Amino acid sequence: MGEAEQSFSSITISKACANIEADLSNHLPPWKESSLSQKVHISILYFLICLPVIVLLSVVIGGYIIYVTLYIYYLIADGDDTPEIYYWHSDTEKENARIRGIIFLVIQTWSLFWFLISHGRAMFTDPGQIPDSRQWEVPSDGNSESSEDQKRLAERSKKGYSRSCNHCKKKKPDRTHHCRQCNRCNLKMDHHCNWIANCVGFFNYKYFFVMVFYGSVLLGLFIATFWECVVVILHDSDSSTELCLFVVLSYSLISLLGIAVIGFCFFHIWQMRNNYTTIEFCEKKRKDVPGYNKSPFDRGGWYENFKEALGDKPWMWLFPTNYRTPDGGLYFK
Structure with a gap:
């Protein structure tokens, strides 16, 4: 994920999903007006849109099950089927392993719970869109500037006027961008994420970040501890070739995913510290657009x-709670 997610998605998944959503919006009728064959077609297209979500949840939940059944169970249980290499030299070692297993289980279960809650909220929360009020309509003469715009909007078009969207035919608040996949403008748009089948924007960015944070904890602890299970199973004479191959492949694939997700998490922490969105970083700061060597929306300190980004209560930053007001996302200090 992160820049890796951006480049990968824009080349493969994003293009595929964009084509699918174009079919849904331009070439297929609404569900109630569709024939049976068209409904089957629509159902398949929606399944393809949701496929990255299914893959993500399968990997995370599957990794948790593997971690608990192949590693935590043998640290905690007193069963006779424990591999010989797991036999402890003393009761103290065995008790320490049991305590360690319980701590790991609590951390992983806690992280998985909040990951799933955050993922659901990020997926089903509207990122925010430009209101249909007259204030945001583009006048018929094409001049979208007003005294209110001059006072409160910082971003400008190349001609120096407040920005407008040619697709939505509306004036664009600061940090708003048009998403080709959603076919609409989203407030404080960060990026379109196919792993949640939704855009990340003003109203669901916190949920998205909390999801990434707990995903990093899940995968980071897996990488840091599950290697012991890999060593045990590879040295256990009772382990089958299939089990050894399964464990090595699982650890390798989840480790690669974990490195990407943890890097993505640190990237978003850096962005929040400097008050950037991913679009602003990729399209403006990285390309040295004038005025973006520092975010114009920086509020004066980390x-x-x-x-x-996360709310006024630091003790609630890592919980997927809402703190946005319904009329937010239109103007920024």
């Missing part, structure tokens, strides 16, 4: 910037 703490204030974190409050902008």
Whole structure:
């Protein structure tokens, strides 16, 4: 994920999903007006859109099950089927292993719970869109500028006017961008994420970040501890070739995913610290667009910037709770 997710998605998954959603919006009738064959076609297209979500949840939940059944169980249980290499030299070693297993189980279960809650909220929360009010309509003369815009909007078009969207035919608030896959403008759009089948924007960015954070904890602890299970199974004479291959492949694949997700998490922490979105970083700061060597929306320090992204209560930053007001996302300090 992160820049890796951006480049991968834009080349493969994003293009595929964009084509699928174009078929749904332009070439197929609404569900109630569809024939049986068209409904089958629509169902298949929606399944393909949801496929990355299914893959992500399968990997995370499957990894948790593998971790508990092949590693935690043998640390905690007193069964006779424990591999010989797991036999402890003393009761103290065995008790320490049991305590360690319980701690790991609590951390993984806690992280999985909040990961799933955050994923669901990020997926089903509207990222925010431009209101249909007259204030955001583009006048018929094409001049979208007003005194209110001059006072409160910082971003400008190349001609120096407040921005407008040629697709939505509306004036664009600061940090708003048009998503080709969603076929609409999203407030404070960060990027379109196929892993949640939704855009990441003003109203669901916190849920998305909390999801990434707990995903990093899940995968990071897996990488840091499951290697012991790999060593045990490879040295156990009772382990089958199939089991050895399964464990090695699982650890290798989840480790690669974990490295990417943890890097993505640190990337978003850096972005929040500097009050950037992914689009602003990729399209403006990285390309040295004038005025973006520092975010124009920087609120004067990392703490204030974190409050902008995650809320005013630091003790609630890592919980998927809502703190946005319904009329937010249109103007920024």
